[in-house]
Amino acid sequence: MRLPDGYAQKYQHLMGEDEAADFLASFDQPVQHGFRTNPLKENAVPADFSLNKPTGVPNGYFGQVSGHTPDHTTGVVYSQEPSAMLVGAVADARPGELILDLCAAPGGKTTQLAAGLAGQGVLLTNEIFAKRAAVLSENVERFGITNAVVTNETSEHLAAQLPNFFDKVVVDAPCSGEGMFRKDPEAMTFWSLDYPKICAQRQQEILSEAVKMVKPGGHLIYSTCTFAPEEDEQMMAWLLQNYPEFELVDLPLFPGLEAARPAWGDNQPQLARAGRVFPHHANGEGHFIASLIRRSDREVTKRKWAKPRLPRPDAAALSLWHDFAQQHGLTDINDEQLVVFGDQLSALPANTPDLGRLRIIRPGLHLGTLKKNRFEPAFALALAIQPTHYSPRVALDRSQWGDFVHGDTVSLTEPGHGWTLATVNGNGIGFGKVVGQTLKNGYPKGLRFQPHFTD
Numbered sequence: 001m002r003l004p005d006g007y008a009q010k011y012q013h014l015m016g017e018d019e020a021a022d023f024l025a026s027f028d029q030p031v032q033h034g035f036r037t038n039p040l041k042e043n044a045v046p047a048d049f050s051l052n053k054p055t056g057v058p059n060g061y062f063g064q065v066s067g068h069t070p071d072h073t074t075g076v077v078y079s080q081e082p083s084a085m086l087v088g089a090v091a092d093a094r095p096g097e098l099i100l101d102l103c104a105a106p107g108g109k110t111t112q113l114a115a116g117l118a119g120q121g122v123l124l125t126n127e128i129f130a131k132r133a134a135v136l137s138e139n140v141e142r143f144g145i146t147n148a149v150v151t152n153e154t155s156e157h158l159a160a161q162l163p164n165f166f167d168k169v170v171v172d173a174p175c176s177g178e179g180m181f182r183k184d185p186e187a188m189t190f191w192s193l194d195y196p197k198i199c200a201q202r203q204q205e206i207l208s209e210a211v212k213m214v215k216p217g218g219h220l221i222y223s224t225c226t227f228a229p230e231e232d233e234q235m236m237a238w239l240l241q242n243y244p245e246f247e248l249v250d251l252p253l254f255p256g257l258e259a260a261r262p263a264w265g266d267n268q269p270q271l272a273r274a275g276r277v278f279p280h281h282a283n284g285e286g287h288f289i290a291s292l293i294r295r296s297d298r299e300v301t302k303r304k305w306a307k308p309r310l311p312r313p314d315a316a317a318l319s320l321w322h323d324f325a326q327q328h329g330l331t332d333i334n335d336e337q338l339v340v341f342g343d344q345l346s347a348l349p350a351n352t353p354d355l356g357r358l359r360i361i362r363p364g365l366h367l368g369t370l371k372k373n374r375f376e377p378a379f380a381l382a383l384a385i386q387p388t389h390y391s392p393r394v395a396l397d398r399s400q401w402g403d404f405v406h407g408d409t410v411s412l413t414e415p416g417h418g419w420t421l422a423t424v425n426g427n428g429i430g431f432g433k434v435v436g437q438t439l440k441n442g443y444p445k446g447l448r449f450q451p452h453f454t455d
């Protein structure tokens, strides 16, 4: 691979000739692919994956998954490069925590954090660019996450609204992307000797806001997919200098994760607590990961807690929802969680704080549309509920699944009636109205595709 001018020399200087030779040779080795399975799903075992080797992080495997399979469309798998999985594993989300994923699109870390939360607690997942936030929101939906609020905000606005609030703040920072060069050679076109410094400036701006949102005793998890010391060890040295209430903590021993290099920062030994994945040492494209605790001995204002001031359903809307929920056995959602945006009903995660004027693009689990005299369930609900908790439902075979994702009606062997949950391999793929022996199609228009059965 032809690396950008000055790149090889920079790393020869940093690593010495011998190590740099191995490092630079790794750019000509094959890309490492991986995926995670989704423990939020009722049947989280993908078809045909008996040959995939575990990566050593929970639910992580080496191998490549296609976007056009039943497993992918039902959110059983999420494609993620093996070293990127270490970030969520280090963050180690636990049920009940309040977590912010600040730079979240397209959603690799978010889906992993949600798996750890197991539906309990709140995941505020944010992306600054609207188009990317829409992709993030789509992945939250496909993964069946019930307790995430998706926002499209700046770090400044979030920090002003939610100071000292989160148990964990994850900053998977925009970076110079040197760990992407193999996978996406176009990433090299942005690179110059000065580019890491430009990225570091932006990372400092993001981190200056991120630190405000970590509650005393909480953690900040910082990661990049670049090897540049300016954005890694030097960024952590800058943070420790400017925010002395933060301290790096040791990382768990995951395969492929090695100690960061204090000499690439300001030589303070603490920097070795951060971790790196190098492609000449491990099966991954490359990452830098650090976990910091915010010590609580300094006087700080306590976490602000207020209920969200969002529009609630009126009596008529509530009655439509109650009728639907009772008819189909959906008993887990508390009325206090319900919010209405236009004619769309959603359930906010329990314990969602006041989000003020933040730009919300998914206020928790989208339940459906309030029509004049009826309620129509949302695609997100079909992907989020445990199929055995809903009736009626119909199990599609692979060919019927193909018709469904293509947007066609599906012929059934048994007659049925009403809003029916279609499943494939035991997981929801969408709702459709059944009339007699025909399942009308409810698969979202924007997601439809023609499957090729060689996938």
Ligand SMILES: C[S@@+](CC[C@H](N)C(=O)[O-])C[C@H]1O[C@@H](n2cnc3c(N)ncnc32)[C@H](O)[C@@H]1O
Binding pocket: 102, 103, 104, 105, 106, 107, 108, 109, 110, 127, 128, 129, 132, 154, 155, 172, 173, 174, 175, 202, 206
């Ligand atoms: C490395 S990517 C995140 C990948 C994501 N965490 C995942 O696992 O799928 C960094 C993200 O930060 C966003 N970003 C860019 N500039 C930003 C800024 N100034 N503040 C916050 N986020 C920014 C980018 O749009 C991008 O989506």
